[in-house]
Amino acid sequence: MDAASDAELVERCRAGDDVAWAALVDRYARYVHAILTRVYRLGQHDAEDVFQEVFARIFERLDTLRDTDALRPWIAQTARNCAVDALRRSGREVPVDEVPEGADDGLARLDEALTVHAALDRLSPECHEILDRFFCRDESYRTIGAELGLPAGTIASRIARCLSRLRDVLDPGAGRARGRKSAPSTSGMQVEERR
């Protein structure tokens, strides 16, 4: 994943850098997808069309973004507008304020989720991969173990250790306060269900 800031990516995209555009898409694809499918609950077919529409609008209008540090809220607003347009086209009722009930809470949660997801890039590649596979791609211990060449029985403890590291990345103060204790066990966590 490109480590450039949003503002740097925007500037490079404006200069016609295709690699920067690909990095921008990689960075925000999950976010846009989640807004369309989780907040606005578009079906898979509609979501695919609107997903492309959102990125087409972003691409076309990137020059109009005044505050390049405000890329994320601008993308969120673009996704919301496209989702509302799609709901209207499909004849579904759209609330007067154009935002489904709970959408603002949903967007705030997605903002937080995107921040957590972005923090994965600050972990080791091994931790990044195992957390992404388990939580984001919904893969089983067996699949992850087979892909990474690890015994399935060690996957749960790896996940717990990597989650603990991710927590330290997100909240370094908490990590220092805990000192160098061993990683927490998986008891009580939602990681035992997919074997």
Added chain:
Amino acid sequence: MTPEERIAELLRAVPAPPQGWVEAAKELPRTSRELDAILERVEQAERLRELAVRELEELLRAEGVEPTPAVVSHLRRRLAS
């Protein structure tokens, strides 16, 4: 809920979209350049302009561009401007 459980829940909240969607979005700069070339020819050729207005999808296919909804809507906006 422990912090780790909360983090796990947030990771689950943003699953990856299908890879094909992401790859198609990444192709937008290239597609846009192809559309620029088509539009330039449309502006120059009356017959092509008629085809663009009447059968946009057919024109795109003839030019080797997949007429996805996003591409068609992108081109319609460009033609209208």
